[in-house]
Amino acid sequence: xxxxPRDSALDSTLSLLSEGYRFIPxxxxxxxxxxxxxxxxxxxxxxxxxxxxxRLFYDTGRFTRNGAMPQTTLRLLQDKGSVQTLDGEAHxxxxxxxxxxxxxxxxxxxxxxxxxxxxxxxPKWQDMGEAVLFPEAREILCRGVCAWAGLPLxxxxxxxxxAEFGAMIxxxxxxxxxxxxxxxxRSKTERWARGVIDRVRAGDLKAPEGSAVQLIAAHRDADGSxxxxxxxxxxxINLLRPTVAVDRYIVFAALALHEHPEFRExxxxxxxxxxxxxxxxxxxxxxxxxxxFVGGRVTRGFTWKGHDFAEGAWVLLDLHGTNHxxxxxEEPETFRPDRFRAWNGSPFNFIPQGAGDVAKDHRCPGExxxxxxxxxxxxxxxxxxxxxxxxxxxxxxxxxxxAIPKSxxxxxxxxxx
Numbered sequence: 001x002x003x004x005p006r007d008s009a010l011d012s013t014l015s016l017l018s019e020g021y022r023f024i025p026x027x028x029x030x031x032x033x034x035x036x037x038x039x040x041x042x043x044x045x046x047x048x049x050x051x052x053x054x055r056l057f058y059d060t061g062r063f064t065r066n067g068a069m070p071q072t073t074l075r076l077l078q079d080k081g082s083v084q085t086l087d088g089e090a091h092x093x094x095x096x097x098x099x100x101x102x103x104x105x106x107x108x109x110x111x112x113x114x115x116x117x118x119x120x121x122x123p124k125w126q127d128m129g130e131a132v133l134f135p136e137a138r139e140i141l142c143r144g145v146c147a148w149a150g151l152p153l154x155x156x157x158x159x160x161x162x163a164e165f166g167a168m169i170x171x172x173x174x175x176x177x178x179x180x181x182x183x184x185x186r187s188k189t190e191r192w193a194r195g196v197i198d199r200v201r202a203g204d205l206k207a208p209e210g211s212a213v214q215l216i217a218a219h220r221d222a223d224g225s226x227x228x229x230x231x232x233x234x235x236x237i238n239l240l241r242p243t244v245a246v247d248r249y250i251v252f253a254a255l256a257l258h259e260h261p262e263f264r265e266x267x268x269x270x271x272x273x274x275x276x277x278x279x280x281x282x283x284x285x286x287x288x289x290x291x292x293f294v295g296g297r298v299t300r301g302f303t304w305k306g307h308d309f310a311e312g313a314w315v316l317l318d319l320h321g322t323n324h325x326x327x328x329x330e331e332p333e334t335f336r337p338d339r340f341r342a343w344n345g346s347p348f349n350f351i352p353q354g355a356g357d358v359a360k361d362h363r364c365p366g367e368x369x370x371x372x373x374x375x376x377x378x379x380x381x382x383x384x385x386x387x388x389x390x391x392x393x394x395x396x397x398x399x400x401x402x403a404i405p406k407s408x409x410x411x412x413x414x415x416x417x
Contacts, residue, residue: 004046004307005031007038016040017175020399021292024049025321035305041070046309047293049318050325054348056304057296057317058356058363060087065362068295068314076172076182081231082238084362087299091362093222094235098365099358101212101239106148107369111376114144118380125414130390133254134408137377138166138247145243149236150211151196164189165244173291173401186237193233201229212239242366248402249370250377251409252288253281257381258389260335268382276337277375283337284374285352286323289396289403293318294354319351387411 007027009015016023024047027036035048048057057063064087069077078084083094117140125131142162146153153161164185171182199205200217207214216236219227227235257264263280266272298313309315324332328349329339348355353364364370392407 004305005033005036007036009039011039011042013040013042018399020173020397020401021289021320021403022398023047024293024316024318025324028318028321035307043314045314045316046307047316047318049321051322051328051346051349053317054322054351054355057294057315058348058354058361060361062299062302062309063296063315064299065296068297072175072179072183073172076168076179076186077241078238079234082234083365084238089222092360094219095359095365097215097219097235098239101215102366102369107372110144110148110369111372113148114140114373115376115380117144117147118377119384122385122414122416125387125411126416128414130410130412131414132408132410134247134251134404135162135166137250138162138244141244141247141250141373142240145240148212149239150207150213161189161192161240162244165241166247168241169245169402189237190230190233193236194229196236197229197232212236239366242364243369243373245402246370246373248290248404249281249284249288249374251404253284253374253378254381254409254411255394255405256280256284256287256335257378258394263337264382267378272382274375277378278371279337279340280378281371281374282340282343282350283335285370286329286350287335289320289398289401290352292320292401317351317355319354322349322351325349384417385414386417387414 005027007015012023019026027038027047028034028049034050034053035046037044037046039045065084066087074080074085083091083098086094121136121140125136139158139162142165143153143158146158146161167178167182167185168189169182171179196205196213197217200207200213205213207217213236216227216232216239219232219235221227257267267277267280293316296315296317298309298311298315301311302309322328326332343350347357347363353367353370354362356363358365358367388411390410390412392410394405394407394409396403396405
């Protein structure tokens with residue numbers, strides 16, 4: 001077996017927690033290698049980065065997601081039995097259900113619901129004098145996705161569900177109090193979601209035909225069986241929670257508009273097109289940190305770049321570093337939306353929410369929904385309202401996963417355009 005670079009520390013868990021998004025890409029640069037070996041939580045892991053690594057990692061014949069995430073992260077982000085833990089035909093059938101929920105007409109409806117929620121919040125922000133965009137966007141997304149899914153929420157329940165989804169997302173990249181709080185609040189969400197599934201199946205909750213909650217409650221897996229209530233509840237959460245997580249991209253988009261006023265001016269122009277907004281949003285997703293890496297387990301041994309990957313080996317694919325790889329992106333630390341005019345569309349070099357074919361592989365099925373929602377937010381920020389950005393701490397701590405500007409983006413003197 002060829003020798004690949006090895007991290008010198010006996011265990012690098014503390015380094016991972018302190019370095020966050022920098023952990024894999026900085027070592028790849030240091031070792032001048034697309035792969036290196038380390039120990040995390042006393043377990044051997046191979047970290048890989050780059051377009052070729054992403055292509056390898058999303059070869060469904062070589063990797064499974066089962067056993068590839070720490071139990072806390074799995075519980076907070078996916079949970080047992082979810083679509084991301086399945087392989088083969090079971091994964092394809094469950095994935096088709098999720099893709100049906102984000103068909104073009106469904107995306108259009110979600111954008112409309114989201115925009116209506118946002119516009120209704122503008123007078124409130126105006127009365128507040130000063131508002132923090134991050135929690136405000138989170139609640140708008142929670143209200144919007146629940147209404148779109150067939151579960152409109154009252155004010156108190158909306159605040160409760162927003163807090164629960166937010167805690168899951170915030171705790172997924174940490175060990176300690178943030179993770180414990182996320183697990184505690186997730187248990188409440190699971191009870192609520194199981195109750196929703198029970199009421200839909202019993203006919204006590206009249207979900208609109210074709211709504212997300214109705215489709216999940218009625219879904220049958222590859223073996224023809226109805227999802228058990230716990231798995232159906234997990235998949236309902238796995239639709240709602242990732243949509244709420246778009247709050248970070250919305251804040252990063254607002255930050256980019258603030259730090260690059262030339263793009264704000266361009267996108268505020270009547271001549272701005274949906275394609276202009278899409279390029280801007282894609283650069284937001286490339287440039288700013290979302291989740292740093294994704295894990296897999298080798299299903300059958302193979303050799304890559306001279307290294308023998310044994311069955312069961314734990315492998316981490318670097319998402320953030322691949323999106324900043326200078327071999328793939330000219331001046332990767334510069335925010336340049338126009339780079340997407342000439343982007344080749346590869347599903348392996350631009351991987352903020354995973355790589356590969358969204359229909360066949362484990363790439364996030366909600367990626368298109370993310371793009372559409374952030375485009376709508378950009379249109380609202382540049383066209384539906386005016387606001388000021390006071391002096392604040394907008395630095396992004398890359399050791400914190402998931403990352404967010406320290407001030408959560410404060411706006412003031414909000415008014416309708």
